[in-house]
Amino acid sequence: MDLRQLEYFVAVAEEANFTRAADRVHITQSGVSAQIRQFERELGADLFDRSARMVRLTPAGAAALPHARAALAAAQAIRHACDEVNGLVRGRLKLGMITGCNVTPLFDALATFHRRYPRIEIALAEDNSDVLVESVRAGACDIALVGSAGGPPDGLRSLTILSEGLVAAVPPEHPLAEHESVPLRRLSAYPLICLPVGTGIRSVLDQACTAAGMRPAVALQATAPGAVADLAARGLGVAILSASMAADHDGLRAVPIEGVEIPALLALVWRKEENTVLRALLPHCRHAFGLA
Structure with a gap:
């Protein structure tokens, strides 16, 4: 008796058909039949009633099936346990x-x-x-x-x-660049450049604006923070980014936004x-x- 015979036995029992079982285990139907016959000889009992169109378990087969499933599950558990212990994760x-x-x-x-x-x-x-x-x-x-x-x-x-606040990223010559911080409401006077809806930064901005009873004037949006920053560097608007995103761009001044209580994570x-x-x-x- 080996695991291959147990696998074929379980496949035939679950498919109730030798041909479908052979397709499932990727060998020929004759190969499955030969292995099942050998398994039955070793056990000294017929496992299947082959007299009808649909293959049925005999009483001996029905008694053996849960033990065969348990043996296959145990073999798989042994492999997983050894893989984890030996670091051979696949x-x-x-x-x-x-x-x-x-x-x-x-x-x-x-x-x-x-x-x-x-x-x-x-x-x-x-x-x-x-x-x-x-x-x-x-x-x-x-x-x-x-x-x-x-x-x-x-x-x-x-x-x-990371957990940090939003900043308005602007070129050095922008009117906001000389301020230590900027109120959220003041940003309504400028076209904003943002990441799209569905991103964390945009969710923070939208929630903060809703809480303040205002609607952000989003002029442009881009999927990458670098693109948002580059557009702002060319004078096309005020980039709304997190502090760490803005820090990656030397040509921009990052001005913290007041009134945004929700952190960007x-x-x-x-x-x-x-x-x-x-x-x-x-x-x-x-x-x-x-x-x-």
């Missing part, structure tokens, strides 16, 4: 990331993770934060780097990377049900972001 990591977000520590984490677990395939998808959060909830992404307003998304585990989010691959990745992320 699988696929599906990672989501905000479009145009260049977060070096995340790339560092992926690099060290790949060196430690070279057998794991890494897939990367970019989108806005709202879409990424739903992808994580649906299981399409294992983990995602997202922006959010005020706090991490409900129902998910999270690791907050950058966070890694994942479902509560952690798989083996995700558990292996998280320590690398915490270390890379200095949160270990």
Whole structure:
């Protein structure tokens, strides 16, 4: 008796058909039949009644089936346990990331993770934060780097990377550049350049404006913070960014915005049900972001 025979036995029992079972286990129908016959000889009992068009379990087969399933599950559990102990994690990591977000520590984490677990395939998808959060909830992404307003998304585990306020980023010659801060209401006098709806920064701005009873005058929007900053540097409007985003652009003056109580968060989010691959990745992320 071996695991292959148990697998074929369970397949035939569940499909009630030798041909469909053969397709399921990817061998010929004659190969499945031969292995089942050998298994029956070893057990000294017929497992299937083959007299009708549909293959049926005999009483001996029905008694054996739950034990066969348990043996296959135990074998799989042994493999998973040994993989984790030996660090031989296999699988696929599906990672989501905000479009145009260049977060070096995340790339560092992926690099060290790949060196430690070279057998794991890494897939990367970019989108806005709202879409990424739903992808994580649906299981399409294992983990995602997202922006959010005020706090991490409900129902998910999270690791907050940054929590900071909004700034108005303007060229040195702009009227706002000489101020230490700017009231939110004063921004209504200028065309704004923002990230699109569905991003954390935009959610913070929209919520703050709603709370203040005003509507932001968004003239332009771009999916990448760098593009928002470049448009502002050319005098096309006031860029609304987080403090760290604005700090990446030497040609702009970052002026804190008064009256925005909601922080802009950058966070890694994942479902509560952690798989083996995700558990292996998280320590690398915490270390890379200095949160270990």
